[in-house]
Amino acid sequence: MSLSILSFYEGDAGVKWLFYFCSLILNRQIVTQEHTRSGYFFLILILGALTALAPFSIDMYLPSFPAIAKDFGVEQARVGLSLSSFFIGISAGQLLYGPLLDRFGRKTPLILGLLVYIVASLGCVYAGTLNSLVILRFIQALGSCAATVASVAMVRDLFPVKENARVFALLMLVVGASPMLAPTIGGYAAAAFHWHAVFIVLGAIGLLLLLATILWLPESYKPDTTLSLKPGPIIQSFWTVATTPQFYTYAFTGAIAFSGLFAYVSGSPQVFMDVYHLDGKTYGWIFAGLSIGFIGCSQVNSILLKRYESKQIVPVALSLQGLIAVVMAVGAWNNWLGLTSLLVLLFFFLCCMGFINPNTAALCLAPFTKNAGTASALMGALQMGIGALAATVVSLYDTHNAVPLAFTMCGSSLLAIAALFSGRRQIKTTVAADKGSAVLSH
Template identity: 65%
Template structure:
């Protein structure tokens, strides 16, 4: 009898463990989908730039302003949602943001001028960033600090579907039925994401009703986050390194389709292939973390990013950058970002519990702000070469590495493996 009881208990425990793992995987998938909404909104309409430019009567580089406005909207929106997520919990602000996103997507679909598209893309971004900030904060709420880098890497596996699928889908939609319908698809994605959030996401955080939404207390709260040495070192490092990805996203359609004369469908397939470097590096990061710490991985990844960016610039300046070489070096560059991003994010958020929403918002705002500035720089050039894109990508990697080497000297005892800063609880 005891043997049967023992076997029953063992089987029950095994079932509970399997159920817990399945539930965690499902939650990571939903959080990844939330995080992917913004990138999907960026990547899907890139192949449609020439069609949008022709339809609206502008240059394709000017269409890039709608991409820059999207980045600005995400940066501004994350600052807005951070305090709201800490004050009212994660779900209510998320629902409002997704509703704004859906309405703005419909507006983009109906746009007939560049100005209206630029403005509505800004509004769409403000709505989508609620999903990003909530997802990042919920990772910090639900999972142990020591597992955050691994979870962020798994989120990137879901997010990685964006650069693999979105440009390819966008290229076929733009060529087949018109670029307007790209935004119809994005609106439909927003509706499905909202339904999934309502039905399956847990209430992971008890609202802190003591937090004030007045400007001065909010600014003080952000300052409390920003003054943490570990946060500002890794948040700025990650944001500037990540700006290289935004430069690539903003400039790749012009470089590949205008300089190298690829079609929108060819661009979609190459963009999808290059995303393998970013996604693969994110997943290899889990293996690397078995042998190295996040602090060790970040500088090595930045070195790879800086050297590949420098090679891109030198070859572009001398006219030696053939299409195959460009693709190989971009693959290596994006792989460096794939290692940098999850580790820098985990190290940035590690000191926080009570302020996790504000910290997540500040980190996201820095990322998008740097990305918006870098992509704007590329959009302002009307060059017929790859030099503006490669120069900005090179500067992104080198500057991030310099900031890391200087900033980490100010960190006393990095918060890892479940530790947290007592001041910010």
């Protein structure tokens, strides 16, 4: 899909002129890598907010699942399809924006993406059917993806290489706060003003980010008009990355394992609010509390990397996650899981994810220097695409128990183990992951 869009950009002069016209309006200038202290933190604040836009868009409306299902007259599990479509949109957008950011500079695609996001958010407010909400969430994801991809690229542009690790660490703290804040805010907004208010808030956030981007975010990259957006060169670049054994081993291992988190995000509203009869506010607090496991262990990972390599940490964490997932699946099948036991298992499952995700990301990017951007985009697309599949599987079953969620999470863990041990046989020499990257790539 994304390649056909890129081909359209290559051949349509009107679209090119739209990009260049926006560039002229901005009267942008390429900035140096020197900043005042106040400007330094202000840039990080804007880039962090851009990075957190997609996670906020995912987490904030989760407590509204019962209200949306009631309004549209569908089973609550079916509302998860709007989450799956968002994941698919992010997956497609990962491949779309990389070439556009290099061809037209950073700010112009970012501004157009934010405009798409704002319009789609307002469209979600007036969605009259579940199908229309699913489509609008896909479009909203395409817009939010511009913020995610552009913010990462601009960190590399605006800050010296030696500062990148610290900057990315600060950005990841902002992203890590999203699952703690967004569901709680969304729960209270929906309870006070109905679920439509959630998308009004998201649209307002998009508008604020648009204004901040236009007024204060500097252009960091000169457009490369020689870059081709034709499908051939793009496909060749992706193929070179995809056929590297170390990349596909750890990219698929990480993406399949991470899909368990997508299953949890998609299935948890039904499990907690339908099966265990918790209200939206309580669910938001539980979601926030469980996220501490993932966030905390991703930071503990940086300490472990002082003594162990990423390739040593991944199989241990993945094996523990698989064991936890098997216990959860058996418990759910036999109806042994109370709320407390389920919360404990989910917490430790997410703890393992905090070790798996940053290390597999670092390992699959380690072999690349020239094609690092392409590798990053492909890794993100795989992660979101497989995650969307897992979220869809959970959404298709309305069994009023935790079985679909537990079995999907168990299946993702066991498949990830199989991918790791089968793929490692094809790697002749493992390129060591940079420890800074392993800490930050989550």
